[in-house]
Amino acid sequence: xxxxxxxxxxxxxxxxxxxxxxxxxxxxxxxxxxxxxxxxxxxxxxxxxxxxxxxxxxxxxxxxxxxxxxxxxxxxxxxxxxxxxxxxxxxxxxxxxxxxxxxxxxxxxxxxxxxxxxxxxxxxxxxxxxxxxxxxxxxxxxxxxxxxxxxxxxxxxxxxxxxxxxxxxxxxxxxxxxxxxxxxxxxxxxxxxxxxxxxxxxxxxxxxxxxxx
Numbered sequence: 087x088x089x090x091x092x093x094x095x096x097x098x099x100x101x102x103x104x105x106x107x108x109x110x111x112x113x114x115x116x117x118x119x120x121x122x123x124x125x126x127x128x129x130x131x132x133x134x135x136x137x138x139x140x141x142x143x144x145x146x147x148x149x150x151x152x153x154x155x156x157x158x159x160x161x162x163x164x165x166x167x168x169x170x171x172x173x174x175x176x177x178x179x180x181x182x183x184x185x186x187x188x189x190x191x192x193x194x195x196x197x198x199x200x201x202x203x204x205x206x207x208x209x210x211x212x213x214x215x216x217x218x219x220x221x222x223x224x225x226x227x228x229x230x231x232x233x234x235x236x237x238x239x240x241x242x243x244x245x246x247x248x249x250x251x252x253x254x255x256x257x258x259x260x261x262x263x264x265x266x267x268x269x270x271x272x273x274x275x276x277x278x279x280x281x282x283x284x285x286x287x288x289x290x291x292x293x294x295x296x297x298x299x
Contacts, residue, residue, distance in 0.1 A: 154183045158190065165193065168274070170200050207252055216243040218255045219269075222299055226279035227256050227269040230292035239266035246270065246290075258299055267297060 161176035174197045181190040207217075219227075233239045239255055246253045246268070256267040270286050273279040279296040287294030 150183055154180050154187075157183070161190070161193065165197065168200075168278070170197050170204065173197050174201065214244060214247045216240060216247050216253055216255055218257065219299065220257045223272075225272045225274065225299065226276050227254070227267065227297045227299055228271040228273075228279055228283045228286050228294050229256065229267040229269055229297050230287060230290050230294050232260075232265045232267040234263055234265055236266045239268055243268050256297060256299055258297060269297075270294075 157176050157180040161173050161180060164173035164176060177190040177194045177197060231242055243253045243255050251270055254269040256269050258265055258267060271282055283294040283296055
């Protein structure tokens with residue numbers, strides 16, 4: 087009988103120990119291990135999300151940079167062709183992408199100055215005003231008429247101005263004599279002036295030539 091009681095008590099103790107150990111294991115699993123694994127998984131997912139976000143940001147930045155570079159190329163081409171309105175629009179778009187970049191801002195300043203100059207010239211033309219260029223400017227003028235008689239040159243220039251032509255009198259010397267050239271176009275480069283001289287000459291029925299002054 088005594089051995090039976092002892093065996094029963096031992097069995098109860100074992101059951102209690104098993105229950106306690108099971109409870110401790112469950113507490114460790116649900117209280118420590120599982121939360122730790124979930125935290126690691128969450129950290130892994132966050133790292134993946136961050137990597138994907140960074141990859142997407144880099145792709146967007148590359149596209150933005152490519153767009154900016156193409157705008158600058160197109161704007162520079164328009165600038166070289168003296169297509170000021172197009173150049174202004176393209177430089178403005180480029181500047182909006184990277185406001186801190188000085189190049190498009192510097193070019194915009196030049197373009198806006200050119201456009202202001204053209205607007206002023208058009209206003210003078212509309213009023214029939216003939217501008218006189220009396221000192222070197224470094225520009226290339228398309229001349230369709232030149233005379234030692236200033237009044238004769240001015241009368242012809244005013245006639246053209248009243249017809250809507252943007253015209254200038256360019257005072258220059260030839261064989262030590264003062265001449266007054268009637269210019270119907272002026273450009274930044276020799277090639278631009280030469281390329282336009284033939285069509286301008288045909289327009290006014292004159293043989294046009296280019297004068298650097």
